Amino acid sequence: MNIELSEQSIDALAEVISGGSANESAPSIGLYRQAWRLEAWFKTFGITFGSQQESRLPATKTAIREAIFIDNDLLLKRIIESAADPRDFINDPGRHTTVVEYLNRHLFFDGFKLEVVGRSMRLVEISETAAVTAELSAMAAGINFDTVSRDLDRALRAASADPELAVTSACAVVESVCRSILVELRIDFPSKQDISGLYKAVREPLGLDPVKEGLASDIVNDVRSVLSGLVTSVQGIGSLRTHAGGAHGKEKGFRRIDPRIAKLAIHSASAIALFIIETWQLRYPDRDLRLASV
Known part of the structure; x- marks a missing residue:
């Protein structure tokens, strides 16, 4: 993710972090922080704050520019x-x-936005966003699937700049979910622990068969076709990772895959x-799905 903030976004960010000038009569957009609090706040990021020549708001802008300069x-x-951070606004x-709407109005012109994901914010x-990735990211945060969240973040960040890495990370998202289900059900991992092998291993325990879904007979074949399409997609993602992903060395003259494909x-x-997790929750509503430590 290459972040280039406009001057307007820097001003808006400084307004939110500092709480604005102490001399302003209008209510602050953000939370008013005294100088010593701002110094402590930026210190957590390794950023120096403040000087004798600058007041709070200008010093906040300087600190933000220092982060950009780094x-x-x-x-x-971060x-x-x-x-x-929603924890600062509990009351x-x-x-x-x-605050989120105010920042997003400015960040929009820089190509970014803040989203609520679980109990935290994500830029x-x-x-690069799509409804399905946002929903999966929110669900992963909600069930504490931090590895899935990291792989998804890595894939989204790399889609344009490093599409090979994006494909590898996308593959890891499905693999992490499948491994966690197998661990929770105490089922041995398949001999071939790639995305296709892992997905195949969870299909039976999850009952991914339209006949078992209790569906009307006239749509069973339709649903079976959709599920077959999932198998094809899994195989395709796995093959793309093998042939063009970032997990293997590339010979001289290797041509990068199109970011659209990533x-x-x-x-x-x-x-x-997302479908696997939702199926798990349907099949085992009383069991938590924990991240596999493998």
Whole structure:
């Protein structure tokens, strides 16, 4: 994720973090933080705050520009997400909504937006998001699937800049979910632990058969076709990872895959993983699905 903030977005971010100027008569957008609190806040990111020549608001802008100068997009991403941390607005959730909307109005022109994912905020690229990835990300956060969240984040960030890595991460999303189900059900892993082998291993215990769904006879074949399509997608994602993914070395002159294909793999993997998790929750409503430590 390459983050380039406009001056307007930097101003808006500084307004939210600092709470604005102490001399303003209008209510602050963000939470008013005294200088010593701002110093402690930025210190958690390794950023120096404040000087004798600058007041709170200008010093906050300087600190943000220092983060940009460091050229660490992950650092800047953390700062933006922390500026709208919902834990800071527990006693005033309405203000949190206002802060997120205020920042998003500015971030939109930079190609980003803040989304609520589980109990935290996440900065995402507008062009890289899709409903299915957002829903999977929210569900993964809700059931504490941090590995799935990280793989999905990595895939989305890499889709344009490193599509091979994006495909590898997309594949890992499905693999993590399948492994966790096998561990929870105490089923041995298949001899071939690639995405196809793992998906095949969870199909039977999850009852991924339209006949077992109790469906009307006139749509059984239709649903079977859709489920067969999932198998084809799983195989395709696995093959793409093998032939073009970032997990293997590339010979001289290797041609990168089209970012569109990487995004298709991400969205397909997200849909598959989401379907598997929802099926688990339907089949085993009283059992938590925990992340496999493998």
